[in-house]
Amino acid sequence: MLQPLFGLKHLFGIAGMSREQITSLVNLGDNFIDINSRSVKKAPTLRGRTVINLFFENSTRTRTSFEIAGKRLSADVINISASTSATKKGETLLDTGQTLAAMQPHVLVIRHSVAGTCEFLSEYLENTALINAGDGSHEHPTQILTDLLTLKHNIGDIKGKTMTIVGDIAHSRVARSHLLAAKIMGYNVRLVAPKTLLPAFVENYGCEVFHDFDAALQGTDILYMLRVQTERLTTNCYFPSIREYHETYGLNMKRLKAAGDHCMVMHPGPMNRGVEISTDVADSIKSLILEQVEHGVAIRMAALTALCGGATEE
């Protein structure tokens, strides 16, 4: 058995994590940034470890990010996506999970549209560490750790800072994970969305809720834009048109300026230019979007190391 670092057996979500665990992972990720900028991007940390990326939902950045992270640390990385998997042949999620676990990987990285997939599988897969790479609208912990690393580099201590998350909060696992992380790490979250894109009792997270984007700008340190997850919308009635959505909730230069010179822009991707974010903002010097992607690799290296990079316990 491997001894996991920071007391992390799995990485299901920000829920249940301590401030120390979050800080340790972010700092470990910080140490890995260096490897990614070297000419030879390889370290032996995870030699002999097997990581399987099991992605039931489409993903480019997260899956590639985990793949590169594993490979740069010398792990054997296998990618499985739903379109080529046994799921198409009628196999259940549980059988797919158990089948892959029987091949004795150290870590299964899972993305699935069903909330709680990792929690569910963990009841049956006893010897495999699980990383949640996004489960429905529930949690996306490595994205939040990534964001915290990017913020560490750009604004230093996040304590007391205000992050304004704008858009499809209802379907966003990123928003939920940030709301949980904000409480643990001591930053403020403002949510901006029409009621159609907000979940019930969201104010219970202890955040401020706005329907008027302009009213939320002042005092914001980070503007965090979300894509409208059209694939999860059940009717056409969440907002009347992209035109009106962009007008009301899109981040343009005018709004960015109104937020003040110190304000940074983030987005977990993929972006829809001209919907939640205008091109000039996305490409502006205030945008941390590509830095988030870069740090995403470092954080996933940290996550894999935490779960399977520890000393072997005989």
Add this chain to the structure above:
Amino acid sequence: MTDILIQHGHVIDPANQVDDVCDVWISDGKIEGVGKFEGEAQKIMDATGLIVCPGLIDMHVHLREPGEEWKEDIESGSRAAIAGGITSICTMPNTEPCMDHAGIIIQVIARAKEVGLCNLHPIGAVSRNLKGKELTEMRELSRHGAVAFSDDGKAIWHAGVMRKALEYSSSFNFLIIQHAEEKQLTEGGAINEGWVSTQLGVTGMPVEGEDSMIARDIMLTRLTDARYHVAHISSKGAVEQVRLAQKEGLKVTTEAAPHHFALTEDEVLNFNADAKMSPPLRTEEDRLAVIEGLKDGTIAVIATDHAPHHEDDKRCGLSCAAFGIVGLETMLPVSLALERSGALSMSDLIAKMTCNPAQLLHLDEGSLSKGSAADICIFDPKKEWILNRDKLVSKGRNTPWHGKTMIGQVQYTLKDGRVVFQNGEL
């Protein structure tokens, strides 16, 4: 000579206002008397310390036969019923094919008689193929044994069809049982909409889905002077509406399932698919309102909505899992908590599982009246035991009470004077 004497038990027979330590004696499968027995009996059962009451009636059960026998069949469901002290079950029509014509009604009744462990009273479909469009031949179904009508599992959503169903059924004094759910508000939902669904990122079903359908139906009941029964009531708003309708004198009745007065939505915080059902577990406020409704009589009946599923249909993540839990074997112990908390007297509690549903469905059951069938439940109200889902008699393993301590246990179930269940021997 009397066949069987049950002596020294605490006999509770709400229909006859009996609540006393006394004897019950049986001859030819029928109740011969309740009181102080003098004479000789072939067989004596000692019920000291136990409660002796009429066999329980569960008016809301899904048995899956015909069509989905791997989930439950009439035999396994009958066995589960008697293990729960239940001697009469009313089964919902959403079998495959569904109970929308006499053939299926005749078939399930015949099969239940063959099994011979408990009474089975089918509830006929309101609409053909449960499609909510054309009415079934209710008179014919009734003639063959249907005791009420419902499209349970789905609501009769179309207001015009519902109006006609209420008008037609009430012309013959039939009861319509509604699964009150406005699908346009609950589509895609898996659990109650609220703080729990928000934290889990799981689509919720707002309480208004239930409440709005009941509001509409009460108006239609007023319009049609029909007999309307709300199945598995789960929300505060719904209980309040039924209470007001009853005050107004409308023929509106309702039932509550044990899980709705025993559990809340917190049960699914760990993504437990065995606590997923429709209507879903709701908030503490709703749970207390259901108990209040039971206390003041708004809710006259306790019924389980026993909904067995195969494990494969539950082991796929909360949002994909099938709706429903098993309930026959936990109805009595879970409900007994209402007596211990002082919400209901033992007699009132037993009435909600015996004579009240019998009266609603015009069944000649649910009492220990002289001459009635000797269907009897004998239970120990204090016996503690731990529920193990693998030991359930039902084929379904989908219970939220796995590993939980139950207080109260059925010791004997008699059907027509025959001991069909004895604790520890089935």
